Structure formats: C-alpha cells, structure tokens
Amino acid sequence: MFVHYKSAEVEGIRLFYREAGKAGAPVVLLLHGFPSSSHMYRNLIPELASDYRVIAPDYPGFGNSDQPSSEAFDYTFDRLAELIGAFAETLGLDRYSIYVHDYGAPVGFRLAVKHPERIQAIVSQNGNAYEEGLLPSWAPIRAYWSDPADETNRNNMLGLLAPAFTKLQYVEGTRNPERVSPDAWNQDQFVLDRPGNADIQLALFYDYRNNLKQYPVWQEYFRTHRPPALIAWGQRDMFFGPDGALAYRRDLPDAEVHLLNTGHFPLEEDLALSAALIKRFLGEHVR
Structure with a gap:
C-alpha cells in the first residue's frame, strides 16, 4: 500500500500530511506530539493502510507544514485543534x-469534545489526560508557567530544544537504544533549528x-460518551508515567490498557506490538 505525501491549504496555511488506504475505508487520524511530526508514523501507516484510510497531518511549525510566525498565528492548543478540525472538514x-500521542492528546480531545459524534474510537499512546500522569520531570515547565519572564526558566525551556534533549526523548526508557533510528530525532x-521555531515551541x-x-x-466527555x-x-516515559494510563479506567471502565516496556515513543521500539494491538x-470497534 503506497503512502501519499500531500498538502492542504487550511485558513491560508499549508498543512502537510501523509495518507494511505482506500478512500471508502474507516478513517484513522494520527495526531503527533512534541517535538515530532507525521514522520513518527512512517512505519505505522503501512501497517494500518490495508484496512483503514490513514491520515497524519503536521501541525503548523512542525514537520513539513508551513511555519507562520508567532505574530501571524496564535500558537495555542485551542488554535491547533481549531486548525486540525478545519483540516478534517476540508478533507471531508x-x-x-483518533490516535493521540503527547501533544496529539490536547489536540484530539478538543476535537472529540467539540464533535463527539465524529469520534469512532480513541487510541492513546502516551497521550495524557490526567494530573497523575505528569511526572516530576515537569517541574521546570511548571516553573516556566509561573514566571515565563524569568531568565533561568526561559533558558531551561530552550534547553528542551537542544539536540541532546531531542535524542534523549527517543532513547530514554528504551530497552535497546541502538534499535531507535537517529533519523527520528535528526x-x-x-525543524526545531529553523529560525523562529524556538518562539513557537516556547x-x-x-x-x-x-x-x-x-x-x-475531557474526562466528562469520556464518562458521557x-x-x-x-x-x-x-511505561518508562520520562514525562508521562503509567499512572496516567491507568487513570483512564476511572472514566472509561471498559478501556483496554497495556503498559509497554519502553519509553516516550513506543512506535520506535515496539512497532509490531503496537500495530497488532491497534x-x-x-x-x-470500528465498522
């Protein structure tokens, strides 16, 4: 099954996306996290495309999509969700x-709350929706929330954009780091090194x-729908601990929960297992 590399203009912004599968098949929308893009789904898409129409967009400022400046585009999760919702409507x-990972969760769950009738199923791989999922590693980010003007707090955030930390997100918690392709973090x-991108990420x-x-x-949406x-x-994610996965059962008692013995990007080390589960x-559940 061939993967097609396309773009759609949505509200004046060119959004790049990957697509595979038959036009009439059930749709799976893959929503990426930080600091990644639809590239993180390069190996999952062919696994799903024989039975589903699989679509993976890049957010503005990520991957191969346009990067409007912070003055021209409001880089908030509300705005990302609005744009991806408009993208979905543009594609009919x-x-x-929805498959959500990291940033994909706040984007995808906003879509679900706004249009619950559109959501057939949810797959979450380290897409958090509960306070208990946030590990102590969030302390520098919480400090930045409290005082973004503080130079130390800002420098700590800029450190999250450095090459060493980008690589760390992929290899930390993995059983065998040598099985994770450096193409992913490179x-x-x-993209992170493009002029103006640091302001977007901050x-x-x-x-x-x-x-x-x-x-x-979001939790009310889970309980209601x-x-x-x-x-x-x-489960060895450096940001989102396994308690965040188990918490879904509070509001979705029928949720199927699996804790995989890997880190933040399960598709890099446990593609076969993840694809089989999905x-x-x-x-x-999807017809």
Whole structure:
C-alpha cells in the first residue's frame, strides 16, 4: 500500500500530511506530539493502510507544514485543534478514530469534545489526560508557567530544544537504544533549528498549562460518551508515567490498557506490538 505525501491549504496555511488506504475505508487520524511530526508514523501507516484510510497531518511549525510566525498565528492548543478540525472538514472527514500521542492528546480531545459524534474510537499512546500522569520531570515547565519572564526558566525551556534533549526523548526508557533510528530525532531537530521555531515551541510550552484546566472537560466527555479506547502506553516515559494510563479506567471502565516496556515513543521500539494491538482493537470497534 503506497503512502501519499500531500498538502492542504487550511485558513491560508499549508498543512502537510501523509495518507494511505482506500478512500471508502474507516478513517484513522494520527495526531503527533512534541517535538515530532507525521514522520513518527512512517512505519505505522503501512501497517494500518490495508484496512483503514490513514491520515497524519503536521501541525503548523512542525514537520513539513508551513511555519507562520508567532505574530501571524496564535500558537495555542485551542488554535491547533481549531486548525486540525478545519483540516478534517476540508478533507471531508465526518467520522474517524483518533490516535493521540503527547501533544496529539490536547489536540484530539478538543476535537472529540467539540464533535463527539465524529469520534469512532480513541487510541492513546502516551497521550495524557490526567494530573497523575505528569511526572516530576515537569517541574521546570511548571516553573516556566509561573514566571515565563524569568531568565533561568526561559533558558531551561530552550534547553528542551537542544539536540541532546531531542535524542534523549527517543532513547530514554528504551530497552535497546541502538534499535531507535537517529533519523527520528535528526528530522525533529532540523525543524526545531529553523529560525523562529524556538518562539513557537516556547509559546506552546507556556500554553500547555491550559491543557491541565481542560482535563475535567475531557474526562466528562469520556464518562458521557464512552468512546472505545485503547491505551497502549510506554511505561518508562520520562514525562508521562503509567499512572496516567491507568487513570483512564476511572472514566472509561471498559478501556483496554497495556503498559509497554519502553519509553516516550513506543512506535520506535515496539512497532509490531503496537500495530497488532491497534489493528485488533479497531477491528473489534470500528465498522
């Protein structure tokens, strides 16, 4: 099954996306996290494309999409969700499942709250929606939320954009770091190093505090609409601990939860296991 590399103009912004599968098949929308892009799904897309129409967009300022300046575009999670929602409508997607990872969770769950009738199922791999999922490693980011003008806090955030930290996010918690391709973090770093991108990332780091305020809203959505959910979590994630995965069962008692013995990017080390879980889950819940 061939992967097609496309772009769509949405509200004057060119959004790049990867697509594979038959036009009439059930849709799976893959929503990436930080500091990645649809590139993180390069190996998962072919696994799903025989049965599903798989679509993976890059957010503005990420991957191969346009990078409007911080003055021209409001880099908040509300705005990212609005744009991805408009992207879905541009492609005529009226029903779809969402796969969320990291930043993909606050984007995808905003879509679900706004249009619950469109969501067929949810797959979360380290896409957090609960306070208990946030590990102590969030302390520097919380400090930045409290005082973004402080030079030490700002420098700590800029350190999260450095090459060593980009690589660390991929290899920390893995069983065998040598199985993780450096193409992943090098692709991300190329984008992070573009002029103006640091300001974009700092804006999103600061706005992430508003995602925590949305947790009760998302949890109410879970309780009210009971979407089928697969939680396949890298339990050695340096940011989002396994308690964040287990917490989904509070509001989605039928959620299927698996703790995988890997780090923040389960698809890098446990692609085969993740793909098998996702295909079986979607096969049972999506028609």
